[in-house]
Amino acid sequence: MTIALGQLNLVWGDPAANLAQVRSWTAEAAEQGADLIVFPELWSTGYDLARAEDHATAIDAGIFKATASLARAHGIAILGSCLARLEPGRIANTAVYVDATGQTRAAYSKTHLFGLMQEDRYLTAGERLELVDTGWGLFGLAICYDLRFPELFRSYALAGACAVVIPAEWPEPRCAHWRTLLQARAIENQMFVIACNRAGSDANNRFCGQSCIIDPMGDMLVEADDQPQLLIAELDLSLIAQTRARIPVFDDRRPELYSGSNSGS
């Protein structure tokens, strides 16, 4: 499976300008043979949450519909998050996976809202985790701040995920956390971690880029710097079984000793 990461510099509050960038990068990724392209968190608007009411649409309309058409036109799956109107009065930061025929296969609303970006003021948290069957394997969905919650990743691993995909807008001052936590999630769960951050700045933050794909041993298959760029890497999914056979973490777990939501088998 070949995966592209579209590390864009976003235009604040301008879905048309951001969609134009997404269009051209999707075409390029498809030309280069990618099966899936991942874009950053809230790629159509950035963190323009004060105008969330204006930007949000149902996941079968607006920016989501345009993304589905793009996927169909180029025969490539697309994942990234945008503002979604889930029901009247409820707006969420929602990552949607559309397959290469333009079908919406999964929608995950960020379950851990990030107070530093005022998400708790404007958005409603998602209430469930979401796995998508990509045709190559099950991928778990997470968004940015979710990275700080290892239980979410372990839940996906226990449910059979071979990768977790993470669109993000992760600010520069905590770049070391981004890199370290992504690597830890890949190593501890012996799965692929596919993370697409944004580049550039908005009025409040500078973002660190460093989008990457990490394999089940924790090795970087591809890694960006802080500039806008399109990255492409091929995943060898057999590495998951190889890694788990060599270091059998999942056989050696002692769930009976753990408390909390991951105490099951």
Ligand SMILES: O=C(O)CCC(=O)C(=O)O
């Ligand atoms: O956890 C962090 O430091 C960054 C999280 C974040 O920027 C987000 O969730 O949008």
